[in-house]
Amino acid sequence: MQAEDTENRARTRAEKGAEKGVEKVEGKNVEKGAESSHAESARRAYGLLKEAAAPDRHHLWWAVLWLAIAAGLEVVGPLLGKRLIDEHLLPRVLDWPAMALLLGAVVATGCASTWLRYLQLVRLSGLAMRSVQRLRERVYGHVLRLPMAFFDRAITGQLVSRVTNDTEAVKGLYIQVLFVILDSTIVLAGTILAMAWLDWRLMSLVVALMPCVLLIVWLYQRLSAPAVAKARQLRSDINAQVAESIGGMSVLQANNAQARFAERFSRTNEDQYTQRVAEIRANAWLLRPALDMLNVVLLASVIWLFGQRADGTVLGVAEVGVLYAFISYIARVIEPLIQITMQFSQLQQSVVATARVATLLDEAGAPEHGKGAPDAANETAAPGTPAIDIRHLDFAYVDNQKVLHDLSLQIPQGAFYGIVGHTGSGKSTLLSLLLRYYPAPRGSILMNGVPLDDIGHDAFRASMGLVPQDPFLLAASARDNIDMGRNLPVERIERAARAAHAHDFIMALEDGYDTLLGEGGSRLSSGQKQLIAIARALAGEPRVLMLDEATSRIDSATEQVVQQALDELRGQVTIIAIAHRLSTIRDADRIVVLNHGRIEESGSHDALMRIEGGLYQRLYLLQQLAA
Ligand SMILES: Nc1ncnc2c1ncn2[C@@H]1O[C@H](COP(=O)(O)OP(=O)(O)O)[C@@H](O)[C@H]1O
Numbered sequence: 001m002q003a004e005d006t007e008n009r010a011r012t013r014a015e016k017g018a019e020k021g022v023e024k025v026e027g028k029n030v031e032k033g034a035e036s037s038h039a040e041s042a043r044r045a046y047g048l049l050k051e052a053a054a055p056d057r058h059h060l061w062w063a064v065l066w067l068a069i070a071a072g073l074e075v076v077g078p079l080l081g082k083r084l085i086d087e088h089l090l091p092r093v094l095d096w097p098a099m100a101l102l103l104g105a106v107v108a109t110g111c112a113s114t115w116l117r118y119l120q121l122v123r124l125s126g127l128a129m130r131s132v133q134r135l136r137e138r139v140y141g142h143v144l145r146l147p148m149a150f151f152d153r154a155i156t157g158q159l160v161s162r163v164t165n166d167t168e169a170v171k172g173l174y175i176q177v178l179f180v181i182l183d184s185t186i187v188l189a190g191t192i193l194a195m196a197w198l199d200w201r202l203m204s205l206v207v208a209l210m211p212c213v214l215l216i217v218w219l220y221q222r223l224s225a226p227a228v229a230k231a232r233q234l235r236s237d238i239n240a241q242v243a244e245s246i247g248g249m250s251v252l253q254a255n256n257a258q259a260r261f262a263e264r265f266s267r268t269n270e271d272q273y274t275q276r277v278a279e280i281r282a283n284a285w286l287l288r289p290a291l292d293m294l295n296v297v298l299l300a301s302v303i304w305l306f307g308q309r310a311d312g313t314v315l316g317v318a319e320v321g322v323l324y325a326f327i328s329y330i331a332r333v334i335e336p337l338i339q340i341t342m343q344f345s346q347l348q349q350s351v352v353a354t355a356r357v358a359t360l361l362d363e364a365g366a367p368e369h370g371k372g373a374p375d376a377a378n379e380t381a382a383p384g385t386p387a388i389d390i391r392h393l394d395f396a397y398v399d400n401q402k403v404l405h406d407l408s409l410q411i412p413q414g415a416f417y418g419i420v421g422h423t424g425s426g427k428s429t430l431l432s433l434l435l436r437y438y439p440a441p442r443g444s445i446l447m448n449g450v451p452l453d454d455i456g457h458d459a460f461r462a463s464m465g466l467v468p469q470d471p472f473l474l475a476a477s478a479r480d481n482i483d484m485g486r487n488l489p490v491e492r493i494e495r496a497a498r499a500a501h502a503h504d505f506i507m508a509l510e511d512g513y514d515t516l517l518g519e520g521g522s523r524l525s526s527g528q529k530q531l532i533a534i535a536r537a538l539a540g541e542p543r544v545l546m547l548d549e550a551t552s553r554i555d556s557a558t559e560q561v562v563q564q565a566l567d568e569l570r571g572q573v574t575i576i577a578i579a580h581r582l583s584t585i586r587d588a589d590r591i592v593v594l595n596h597g598r599i600e601e602s603g604s605h606d607a608l609m610r611i612e613g614g615l616y617q618r619l620y621l622l623q624q625l626a627a
């Protein structure tokens, strides 16, 4: 477990590097042993591809079969042409029906092979899209179930990229591996076989020159790779710059930084252009001309060798057809070779991307809870059982760095508890543990007398309501924001809104509950957003309502509204409120003061104020001074 964790961390770090530049990653891979990691990614990618394609497996086999037939037909064409030349044109045996038949067959095989290929490309593309769709759904579903600890080390942009771009790479695997490489390989093999059958010496000459093609393509890739990598990096810089400036538009405009940002953007854009041009130059100067020249060299050598053999004797009539066939085949040899080599780097990228997706899918999901007693939380506990019972709770995010020390606390049903303390004293951590975002030591937290681990997922989430410091609002209507996909009845939503004192201002919006709130609720004031968040938590009718500094960023008037709402909820739900602003929890039944992960003081406001020089008293007086 421990080793696995460290490995995960290392992997994330390596991935951080991945965004910075391809070369760096290669460097890292070399450190770890490129061979094994490469084989490993290929294995993972293959496994994932197989899984994603499983429902369409028979389609896949048919596509491969038809591709093989298409390639075979393509190889047959020149053989028919040879026969036409050798048996009819040169000996002047003008047997029109037979000639028409041969000619027709040449045209027919050509058309059929093109048509078959086209159909298979369409079929494979469709298949690829469906696999991408399936895979993407699976990855997103998996991300939704990952434990919170995962998101501490995850980088949002990378995760987004896993779900969107990297899943798309699976498509590349289909098109590149199955279509291009497979097709090219079959054509290549068929062509070489046909050439060997016609004249093995000529075939050897062609095959001997084949490595030159590989060399040229390899050289091209070596030369263009830096430009390609740089261009890709710059493109992600462009994305990042746009995203950053949109995210911080208000700050940007307030500082009148438009011109500077535009300038920075145009510089990056220009750089990207330069790199792209460099890449295209490498293609235009090296790849095509060199390959065309090789084509010419091959043709010349074949003709020359042919002439050599005709030496002394009269050129065999039957051999003109062979020459024709060879000339046709040479083009068919070079193209697939180029395709295979060119696709190889694409393929590598796809494999790496797919392997990244596989790694994400291997991340362990959040632990399953309450296998034994799924409804434990709903059972009516014996009277007097505390709603929350924390017993000698120790917790550390990182080994040997305890954040909570031997915490014990009982919160009775329906009580209102406030938690205060300096920043970093462990308040949010305590809430995270109560919310099961992180696993607390077994048996250290009980809810209604049931260990937290034994409560089923749905029952647990239904009994907990959270109002975070930053109300997370969707770009949706007020109703949808309160409902949060739970399909709650209208009355329940309205009741929750009233309880949160949000009803009145929602009704004052032009479309009432149907008013769209804009991205992140940009239409509302921060206080109003927080009231919506409280309504959302209440709409689930939780047994325990938790607030994490829910009032620290809102105005005093709204804070009083929140205070009043909390007051009205007293006795109905158990409330645990972390408050930076002590006025929010002044009236709480009990205030727990945390200090460096330990409970330092606890009691009512008045009781705590009586402790001379106590932490709470100091905090309170400090805030009075500041106000
Ligand atoms: N996800 C995390 N991973 C590692 N350490 C964390 C994490 N969250 C908080 N901590 C550490 O735990 C301590 C308590 O943090 P927190 O509970 O957020 O404090 P508070 O909410 O009281 O300000 C801090 O030292 C903080 O650095």
Ligand SMILES: [Mg+2]
Residues within 6 Å of the ligand: 427, 428, 429
């Ligand atoms: Mg906090």
